[in-house]
Amino acid sequence: MCGIAGRILKAPGRVGADLVELMDAQEHRGADSTGFAIYGIPRDDGFILRGMGFDNARISADMEDFRLILKEHGADFLEDPTFVTSDAAHYCFRMVISEPDDLARWVKDADTMTDRFEVQSCGRSLEIIKDTGSSVEVADKHGVRDMIGTHGLGHARLATESSVLPNASHPFWARPFPDVAIVHNGQITDYFTWRERLHRLGYRFLTENDSELIAVWVSHEMSEGLTLEQALKKSIKDIDGVFTYMIAGEDGIGFAKDRFAMKPLVGVWEDGEFAAATEEQAVRRIVSGECDVINYDGPSITEIWGVGNRRAAA
Amino acid sequence: MSEIVIDVGERPIREINEDIQAACKTGRPIVVRNTLSRHNLGVGLPPGANLHFEGSVGYYCAGLNTGATVTVERNCGWGLAEGMSDGHVTVGGYAGMSCGAAMMGGLIHVKGHCGPRCGVAMKGGNIVVEGKIGYQAGFMAHKGKIIALGGAGDSCADALWQGEVWVAGEIDSLGVDVDVVEPTAEEVAEVDAILEPLGLVDSSRNWRKMISGQRLWYFESRDAGAWLMI
Numbered sequence: 001m002c003g004i005a006g007r008i009l010k011a012p013g014r015v016g017a018d019l020v021e022l023m024d025a026q027e028h029r030g031a032d033s034t035g036f037a038i039y040g041i042p043r044d045d046g047f048i049l050r051g052m053g054f055d056n057a058r059i060s061a062d063m064e065d066f067r068l069i070l071k072e073h074g075a076d077f078l079e080d081p082t083f084v085t086s087d088a089a090h091y092c093f094r095m096v097i098s099e100p101d102d103l104a105r106w107v108k109d110a111d112t113m114t115d116r117f118e119v120q121s122c123g124r125s126l127e128i129i130k131d132t133g134s135s136v137e138v139a140d141k142h143g144v145r146d147m148i149g150t151h152g153l154g155h156a157r158l159a160t161e162s163s164v165l166p167n168a169s170h171p172f173w174a175r176p177f178p179d180v181a182i183v184h185n186g187q188i189t190d191y192f193t194w195r196e197r198l199h200r201l202g203y204r205f206l207t208e209n210d211s212e213l214i215a216v217w218v219s220h221e222m223s224e225g226l227t228l229e230q231a232l233k234k235s236i237k238d239i240d241g242v243f244t245y246m247i248a249g250e251d252g253i254g255f256a257k258d259r260f261a262m263k264p265l266v267g268v269w270e271d272g273e274f275a276a277a278t279e280e281q282a283v284r285r286i287v288s289g290e291c292d293v294i295n296y297d298g299p300s301i302t303e304i305w306g307v308g309n310r311r312a313a314a
Numbered sequence: 315m316s317e318i319v320i321d322v323g324e325r326p327i328r329e330i331n332e333d334i335q336a337a338c339k340t341g342r343p344i345v346v347r348n349t350l351s352r353h354n355l356g357v358g359l360p361p362g363a364n365l366h367f368e369g370s371v372g373y374y375c376a377g378l379n380t381g382a383t384v385t386v387e388r389n390c391g392w393g394l395a396e397g398m399s400d401g402h403v404t405v406g407g408y409a410g411m412s413c414g415a416a417m418m419g420g421l422i423h424v425k426g427h428c429g430p431r432c433g434v435a436m437k438g439g440n441i442v443v444e445g446k447i448g449y450q451a452g453f454m455a456h457k458g459k460i461i462a463l464g465g466a467g468d469s470c471a472d473a474l475w476q477g478e479v480w481v482a483g484e485i486d487s488l489g490v491d492v493d494v495v496e497p498t499a500e501e502v503a504e505v506d507a508i509l510e511p512l513g514l515v516d517s518s519r520n521w522r523k524m525i526s527g528q529r530l531w532y533f534e535s536r537d538a539g540a541w542l543m544i
């Protein structure tokens with residue numbers, strides 16, 4: 001059992017604060033770890049990176065090595081990286097980089113460091129913040145409530161398929177595709193087979209988490225020419241297990257639900273803004289009045305919710 | 315008798331349920347307000363209690379009911395009246411997944427549509443849905459009746475034991491091991507007797523009654539294909 005949430009605003013606003021509320025209301029569904037994918041106001045050039053290193057005594061050494069790889073690909077830091085540290089062994093970073101010559105090739109080289117350091121999101125606007133602990137703990141530690149953006153995802157994890165580790169939390173970035181993130185509620189039963197196939201195509205997975213597969217699977221299908229809608233529909237036939245997952249990109253959020261209809265999702269539109277969550281009581285944190293909630297209860301369903309205005313002030 | 319009003323808001327559910335139980339002892343009608351779609355409201359209600367929930371409720375509302383009369387103004391989440399042994403539960407709008415799961419007696423009346431697997435593993439009692447019943451309605455129902463007046467979704471009456479699913483209207487598809495049978499006049503009269511107090515009798519309905527084909531009651535290797543469908 002996990003809890004997921006999505007939020008779309010009609011103009012840039014306090015999407016971080018809303019997602020923290022949506023996830024706090026669903027903490028009982030899984031408080032092992034909590035994560036957020038926030039789509040801020042997009043940059044015109046360069047990428048924002050989020051991620052973590054696993055030994056906070058090695059921050060400067062990690063940065064040196066990481067920067068070296070960046071430079072080999074014709075890129076560099078555009079701002080000084082910032083860090084969040086705690087009593088835990090791992091540290092989290094945020095950085096802004098100029099554009100590598102070939103993003104996929106750079107990601108592949110940067111991933112040679114993943115035994116101690118990993119990039120967990122990359123995009124013009126996407127930032128993934130994830131950690132062990134509850135929604136409020138992760139929000140306090142990483143300042144999620146202050147994050148401004150147009151849309152985003154949230155996830156509360158109850159680990160069933162793999163260990164509780166900060167980097168095994170959701171959301172997952174669809175490496176190496178910029179600005180794509182997923183959250184998943186359920187279990188993928190054939191993920192090992194699918195990972196093997198995608199491995200052979202050159203994709204890299206950083207955790208043992210079954211959900212990481214979905215991000216790469218959908219992005220791969222899209223890179224092969226499918227639209228998001230087609231990829232979502234195909235996943236219901238091709239991926240085995242019980243799932244409701246949401247996948248976000250720069251222009252919106254899509255979701256797919258398995259053929260057994262095992263994992264709930266509700267949504268509500270109000271005043272041109274959208275909130276979705278596993279449980280209705282969570283969206284009522286955002287829309288407290290009686291409202292017409294959409295129950296996405298049927299089997300094998302998909303939908304895509306678009307994001308309108310990404311740059312105008314709220 | 316004047317009603318007792320209980321406010322939900324952000325208070326702990328245990329405290330609200332204790333208030334509800336105390337109010338039930340007075341014998342007065344109870345109105346529960348500001349429900350915010352929260353879970354586990356009014357679980358384990360005693361016989362004779364009379365509750366009305368304003369707005370929408372979350373999961374397991376009126377679960378383990380032992381004889382109370384409950385109305386929900388709008389929608390409810392998963393597992394409405396799960397494990398109910400007796401009572402009468404009415405939902406004004408939509409009932410989420412698994413309403414009446416494992417119920418043993420009493421009546422659930424849903425005025426809107428129903429989510430997937432209503433009456434899953436029910437062991438008695440009746441569920442009346444004025445709208446459409448969702449995917450896999452009556453999944454493995456042991457006993458009791460699910461009566462849908464507005465059609466049924468896919469995989470209707472999947473893997474029944476001795477429960478019955480009655481549908482007036484379109485059925486998107488049948489589940490595994492279902493026999494659709496012509497009901498006798500006596501059987502239709504039994505269903506009408508359930509609908510009559512709800513004011514829902516309509517003699518022009520073209521009923522389809524679904525019961526178990528009994529192939530899944532015992533495993534036989536020639537039926538392996540049907541088992542794999544589940």
